Amino acid sequence: MRRPTASQARAPATVLALLLIVVLVLPPLLSAYWIDVLTAVAIYSVVALGLNLLMGRVGLVSLGQIAVLALGGWVAAKLAFATSIPFPLVLLIAGLITLVLGTLVGLPALRLSGLYLALITLMLAGAITVVLSTTNFPNGGPGFLGHTESSFGNPSVRRPDIAGSDPGYFRFTVIVAAAMFALALWHVRSRPGRAWAAIRQSEPAALAAGVNITLYKLWAWALASFMTGVAGGLLAGSVGKLYTYQFPTRDSIILLAVVLMGGIYSLWGAVVAGGLMKLLPALLDDWGLPADLLTILFGVGVLQVLLTAPGGLAAQVPKDLARLGGALSAVVRREAARAERAPTGPAPREPAQ
Amino acid sequence: MPSWQDFQPFIVAGLALGGVYALSGVGMVVLYRTTGVLNLAFGAVGAMGALIAWTLINTYGWPEGLAYLVCIAFGAAISLGYGLLAGPPLAGRDPLVKAAATLGLALILLGTMSWIWSDKARSMVLPTTTWRHEVGEVLINWTQILALALGVLITLTTAVFLRRTGLGTAMRALANDREITASLGVPVRRVEATTWVVSGALSGVAGLLLSNLVGLDAATLTFLVISSLAAALIARLRSLVVTLAAGIVIGLVNAVVTPIFSISPYRDMTPFVLAAVALLFLARHQQISFARRIT
Amino acid sequence: MIEITDLTVRFGGVTPLDGMTVTFDSGTCGLIGPNGAGKTTFFNVLSGFVRPAHGSVYAFGDDLLAMPHYKRARWGLRRTFQTEQAIEELSVADNVALAHEHSRRGSRVSRRADVLGALELVGLGVAPDVKVEALGTRDRRLVEIARAVVGRPRVVLLDEPAAGLPDEETEHLGRVIRGIPEYTGALAVLVDHDMSLVSACCEKTVVLDFGKLIAAGPTATVLRDENVVRAYLGTEPVRVER
Numbered sequence: 005m006r007r008p009t010a011s012q013a014r015a016p017a018t019v020l021a022l023l024l025i026v027v028l029v030l031p032p033l034l035s036a037y038w039i040d041v042l043t044a045v046a047i048y049s050v051v052a053l054g055l056n057l058l059m060g061r062v063g064l065v066s067l068g069q070i071a072v073l074a075l076g077g078w079v080a081a082k083l084a085f086a087t088s089i090p091f092p093l094v095l096l097i098a099g100l101i102t103l104v105l106g107t108l109v110g111l112p113a114l115r116l117s118g119l120y121l122a123l124i125t126l127m128l129a130g131a132i133t134v135v136l137s138t139t140n141f142p143n144g145g146p147g148f149l150g151h152t153e154s155s156f157g158n159p160s161v162r163r164p165d166i167a168g169s170d171p172g173y174f175r176f177t178v179i180v181a182a183a184m185f186a187l188a189l190w191h192v193r194s195r196p197g198r199a200w201a202a203i204r205q206s207e208p209a210a211l212a213a214g215v216n217i218t219l220y221k222l223w224a225w226a227l228a229s230f231m232t233g234v235a236g237g238l239l240a241g242s243v244g245k246l247y248t249y250q251f252p253t254r255d256s257i258i259l260l261a262v263v264l265m266g267g268i269y270s271l272w273g274a275v276v277a278g279g280l281m282k283l284l285p286a287l288l289d290d291w292g293l294p295a296d297l298l299t300i301l302f303g304v305g306v307l308q309v310l311l312t313a314p315g316g317l318a319a320q321v322p323k324d325l326a327r328l329g330g331a332l333s334a335v336v337r338r339e340a341a342r343a344e345r346a347p348t349g350p351a352p353r354e355p356a357q
Numbered sequence: 358m359p360s361w362q363d364f365q366p367f368i369v370a371g372l373a374l375g376g377v378y379a380l381s382g383v384g385m386v387v388l389y390r391t392t393g394v395l396n397l398a399f400g401a402v403g404a405m406g407a408l409i410a411w412t413l414i415n416t417y418g419w420p421e422g423l424a425y426l427v428c429i430a431f432g433a434a435i436s437l438g439y440g441l442l443a444g445p446p447l448a449g450r451d452p453l454v455k456a457a458a459t460l461g462l463a464l465i466l467l468g469t470m471s472w473i474w475s476d477k478a479r480s481m482v483l484p485t486t487t488w489r490h491e492v493g494e495v496l497i498n499w500t501q502i503l504a505l506a507l508g509v510l511i512t513l514t515t516a517v518f519l520r521r522t523g524l525g526t527a528m529r530a531l532a533n534d535r536e537i538t539a540s541l542g543v544p545v546r547r548v549e550a551t552t553w554v555v556s557g558a559l560s561g562v563a564g565l566l567l568s569n570l571v572g573l574d575a576a577t578l579t580f581l582v583i584s585s586l587a588a589a590l591i592a593r594l595r596s597l598v599v600t601l602a603a604g605i606v607i608g609l610v611n612a613v614v615t616p617i618f619s620i621s622p623y624r625d626m627t628p629f630v631l632a633a634v635a636l637l638f639l640a641r642h643q644q645i646s647f648a649r650r651i652t
Numbered sequence: 653m654i655e656i657t658d659l660t661v662r663f664g665g666v667t668p669l670d671g672m673t674v675t676f677d678s679g680t681c682g683l684i685g686p687n688g689a690g691k692t693t694f695f696n697v698l699s700g701f702v703r704p705a706h707g708s709v710y711a712f713g714d715d716l717l718a719m720p721h722y723k724r725a726r727w728g729l730r731r732t733f734q735t736e737q738a739i740e741e742l743s744v745a746d747n748v749a750l751a752h753e754h755s756r757r758g759s760r761v762s763r764r765a766d767v768l769g770a771l772e773l774v775g776l777g778v779a780p781d782v783k784v785e786a787l788g789t790r791d792r793r794l795v796e797i798a799r800a801v802v803g804r805p806r807v808v809l810l811d812e813p814a815a816g817l818p819d820e821e822t823e824h825l826g827r828v829i830r831g832i833p834e835y836t837g838a839l840a841v842l843v844d845h846d847m848s849l850v851s852a853c854c855e856k857t858v859v860l861d862f863g864k865l866i867a868a869g870p871t872a873t874v875l876r877d878e879n880v881v882r883a884y885l886g887t888e889p890v891r892v893e894r
Contacts, residue, residue, distance in 0.1 A: 198742060199754070202739045209737035211722050213725055213730075214724075215722060215754050
């Protein structure tokens with residue numbers, strides 16, 4: 005619909021360059037520990053992306069995304085152990101099944117208004133967590149639940165053949181994550197994105213324009229579920245062994261905090277969120293500081309964003325940079341204009357200010 | 358299928374817990390109706406108060422009664438502080454934003470508790486827990502009786518208070534329409550502050566009781582708020598008596614299912630499932646929910 | 653043509669619309685009345701935000717009330733709001749495209765052309781790629797009107813488009829509104845308090861007071877009608893002190 009401006013045409017090139025650096029240059033430079041950390045950052049960025057879309061585009065809050073992540077992981081582990089489907093396909097199917105489950109929940113739940121919707125997601129996530137703590141995750145065992153208690157150590161979820169090593173799996177994860185971001189971007193720039201913008205600002209206006217609000221809310225919900233399901237599959241392949249304690253309720257709240265802090269009005273905010281959630285704790289650990297400080301920081305962050313800076317970091321930093329850029333270009337333009345006015349000889353002296 | 362005798366201790370435990378869920382639920386409902394804030398940090402506040410009391414008793418040798426009072430005062434103070442700080446900037450915003458902000462408070466408290474107290478197992482024994490009775494074949498302690506009694510008492514007292522006193526009427530007026538109430542000359546800020554104080558004190562009381570009924574662990578106590586929340590939601594964040602009934606039912610069902618081995622592992626689902634069903638039931642007639650921006 | 657029969661809306665103890673029976677013919681029709689007369693409620697019934705207690709609305713032979721709200725826009729019902737609702741984070745073109753792509757009566761091929769045509773009709777002198785949040789009230793209103801006329805609407809409801817605008821803008825608005833039936837073939841209903849605008853745009857006008865219809869007919873006649881004047885000025889005769 006829109007013809008891209010010059011700066012918009014540059015952006016994909018920058019992103020692609022960044023992606024190439026991350027995928028090709030980084031892995032050999034990092035130790036195994038940091039590769040693990042960055043893999044987690046990539047995975048949780050995708051989870052954050054789902055919530056970022058829900059909150060920033062449609063104005064919906066879900067407090068249960070970590071439970072959805074666990075569901076995705078469960079389905080992926082089940083498929084990985086019970087079948088020999090290639091791993092990328094396992095991810096896709098896990099995403100699709102999570103999409104279906106998410107939509108089934110969304111159909112009745114989306115009729116609720118903001119607060120009640122958030123609360124019902126909290127309740128359902130709690131229920132899922134209780135069930136999972138009893139059924140556990142598939143680990144190659146028999147039956148539908150596919151879990152056996154074994155004292156010999158559980159087998160790990162298999163990885164794709166070409167990405168079996170940690171650095172290899174890191175590259176694979178980053179590429180899948182990039183694909184998810186591309187999917188999100190496509191949505192935002194086309195018809196669903198426009199409909200979401202209308203819904204977020206004014207549901208009456210959206211209706212008056214013919215937007216089927218229920219459909220588009222469900223679409224966002226389904227998309228977020230799909231992505232989080234895929235992330236769950238990536239997580240299963242990454243850590244190999246899934247346990248309920250990896251998906252605590254507290255993480256759903258922390259996810260909300262980091263997504264808010266990263267900024268919900270820009271997709272980059274999800275990347276920042278992933279970093280806040282998984283990179284910062286590792287850094288703090290490295291520096292010998294307690295991780296609890298982060299929990300406190302995130303709490304303060306939530307309050308700060310909600311009370312003052314709606315756009316979060318992703319909006320604030322570009323704004324500051326843009327302001328700087330604007331000031332610089334204004335100076336450049338002024339000098340150019342001055343040079344034009346006096347093409348021969350030195351510029352006339354400016355009167356004293 | 359277990360026998361009636363097997364159920365009895367669980368019925369007692371369930372009633373006691375239900376009483377605490379009820380009084381917490383009432384605290385949350387009154388606060389929500391008066392200020393529009395659904396305080397999801399309710400449990401965290403009580404947890405930290407209980408931990409402070411524990412430290413005062415066990416590390417500094419304070420007399421127990423005084424320490425318990427500090428716990429309740431702490432609950433009141435932190436809640437008031439939060440209400441004064443976060444109340445005005447968020448005053449006109451969607452209840453979702455106000456509730457999300459309390460999650461910020463919850464995280465701050467959780468992090469602080471984890472940092473100062475870490476996850477060591479602790480126990481704090483109220484004097485009422487040591488006074489035991491045998492009723493039939495069950496051993497009941499006075500903390501359990503206190504919990505249930507307080508639950509009922511606080512619900513009824515609050516209900517009467519809201520209807521009969523000037524302050525209560527002011528709270529109900531605020532719940533109805535803040536702007537109009539302010540224009541009538543009601544000291545809105547003072548009424549809200551009072552509500553925060555009372556709600557905070559209740560969270561301190563709940564923290565003390567739960568530390569005995571369930572255990573003194575920061576995370577557990579914090580997330581038990583979900584059960585109280587479930588009771589409040591079943592009451593549609595409105596009726597205090599329904600909150601009481603719902604709280605007791607949740608406590609009872611959760612506990613009574615324990616000896617039934619086939620479904621026992623799923624008993625903790627009780628509050629979640631009941632609340633989810635109640636919420637969906639609420640939604641059955643909804644058409645458009647005019648959503649507003651998150652920030 | 654829109655045929656309204658015995659339309660009644662009740663909520664709480666109030667009856668904002670009471671047995672409204674009237675027919676809007678083609679062209680542009682005015683709908684006036686003092687504040688609280690029920691004009692916006694009427695629009696809300698047509699939009700589907702409010703369900704009437706009883707009554708019927710047939711537009712071009714179709715039962716409007718039987719359609720779910722978002723389908724009415726697809727059918728060709730468009731409206732603007734008292735406080736303008738142009739979507740801030742979208743560009744001007746995207747705002748207009750929003751209505752076009754959700755209407756079955758617009759095809760993707762002609763979308764860009766239709767959007768630009770609508771923008772030209774309303775005389776918006778702003779580049780289509782500009783984000784609406786950068787625009788002032790007057791331009792935002794025009795964007796909203798462009799959104800209401802793009803594609804092939806059948807009924808265009810305009811709710812106080814001139815509110816808060818200075819006289820020159822109102823004149824421009826008048827020219828735009830007069831052009832709507834010709835450009836789109838739609839029936840337009842204009843609600844406004846600016847009587848000169850209503851006189852300039854509408855051949856026929858309907859008057860509501862306390863939810864009841866008190867006059868309908870050629871605009872000039874209606875504006876001179878005793879009942880209408882009394883409705884606006886009150887029932888007490890005006891006394892001049894000497």
